[in-house]
Amino acid sequence: MPDFQRWLLNAANSGHALPPDEFLWSPAKHFLFRKCRRAWFFRHYLAQGGWNEFSADPAMHAYLLKYLSTADAWAASAAEEALGGALLDIAALSGEDRSAELTRAFQLRVSSQLIRARDDLAGEEYLTDPKLTSFTELYYDNGEYGSVSDLLSVIQNRFADFFRLWEDSGLPDELASVDPLDWRLPPEYRTFPYAGQQISLRPWIYCVRRKAVTAWTVRFAFHSGETLDYRTAEEEYGLPERVFAAWCAKKYPEFEVRVRKILFTPDGLFSRLILPTPVSEDFVILSAEAMLEEVNRPDGLRSENFPRLENPEDCGECRFRELCAVEPAPAEKTEE
Numbered sequence: 514m515p516d517f518q519r520w521l522l523n524a525a526n527s528g529h530a531l532p533p534d535e536f537l538w539s540p541a542k543h544f545l546f547r548k549c550r551r552a553w554f555f556r557h558y559l560a561q562g563g564w565n566e567f568s569a570d571p572a573m574h575a576y577l578l579k580y581l582s583t584a585d586a587w588a589a590s591a592a593e594e595a596l597g598g599a600l601l602d603i604a605a606l607s608g609e610d611r612s613a614e615l616t617r618a619f620q621l622r623v624s625s626q627l628i629r630a631r632d633d634l635a636g637e638e639y640l641t642d643p644k645l646t647s648f649t650e651l652y653y654d655n656g657e658y659g660s661v662s663d664l665l666s667v668i669q670n671r672f673a674d675f676f677r678l679w680e681d682s683g684l685p686d687e688l689a690s691v692d693p694l695d696w697r698l699p700p701e702y703r704t705f706p707y708a709g710q711q712i713s714l715r716p717w718i719y720c721v722r723r724k725a726v727t728a729w730t731v732r733f734a735f736h737s738g739e740t741l742d743y744r745t746a747e748e749e750y751g752l753p754e755r756v757f758a759a760w761c762a763k764k765y766p767e768f769e770v771r772v773r774k775i776l777f778t779p780d781g782l783f784s785r786l787i788l789p790t791p792v793s794e795d796f797v798i799l800s801a802e803a804m805l806e807e808v809n810r811p812d813g814l815r816s817e818n819f820p821r822l823e824n825p826e827d828c829g830e831c832r833f834r835e836l837c838a839v840e841p842a843p844a845e846k847t848e849e
């Protein structure tokens with residue numbers, strides 16, 4: 514029987530170091546590595562191959578946890594996907610109705626996403642197919658929501674509030690005024706070479722017109738739990754936008770780059786236009802080098818090499834906490 518964990522360990526022990534130009538770097542990988550290398554290992558290495566039912570239990574476990582979403586992350590991703598689809602829906606329309614039609618199509622698509630989530634969650638099918646909708650809050654039963662229905666009703670109500678504010682936000686007019694030919698709607702994840710690494714880029718809705726690239730992102734921020742902020746270097750602020758700017762600098766040299774960040778919180782719907790500068794090559798190189806050092810360890814990639822965080826309170830609501838508790842870890846240092 515194939516054992517993907519053994520395969521993974523053997524691959525890491527092959528004696529062939531992974532060269533930087535084959536290493537895939539991303540802002541999310543950078544932040545997870547800074548936060549907890551053990552979680553980084555679970556997500557980006559142990560979970561590899563976990564899609565296969567013949568892989569080892571820890572790999573399947575990591576794969577399942579890797580795909581857990583949160584209510585905020587799910588809503589943001591549903592909003593971005595629905596908005597991208599709605600822009601396609603109105604591509605052939607012209608005239609004054611475009612902005613009202615955009616909102617209508619956006620609402621319909623969000624509604625379809627909620628229905629699909631309800632179907633996915635009804636039989637907990639994500640337990641056998643982790644790419645289907647799942648939520649950390651339900652999996653860990655953290656008491657925030659009593660049931661699938663509770664959670665989905667909360668999200669649905671948030672979207673109802675979102676759309677109430679959306680109509681007067683100026684955003685529908687801004688988006689509907691873009692010529693359909695200027696839109697570049699999200700494909701799957703794309704990668705590009707930069708600073709000697711391969712960088713994976715999150716797909717965003719963006720348009721290209723008059724020597725400018727403008728992207729739109731949506732974030733929901735309702736969760737009130739404490740989360741530590743791991744950003745310290747200046748370039749870590751707005752890192753995804755800076756990576757987008759680096760990609761644009763290659764693809765659309767000399768174009769201005771703008772990112773419209775739409776943020777929905779209990780205090781309202783906010784939107785802010787920023788002009789990100791490309792992330793520096795040095796920043797990416799240093800970040801990737803630190804990860805490659807772990808990847809190319811002579812004794813391989815395995816749980817035993819990655820300690821748990823010293824202070825369990827810093828684990829917050831880590832999606833890997835169930836796996837972390839049972840996977841081997843280095844012996845804890847004892848006080849002299």
Ligand code: SF4
Nearest residue numbers: 549821822828831837
């Ligand atoms: S539970 Fe804590 S130590 Fe374990 S992987 Fe998550 S953040 Fe790291």
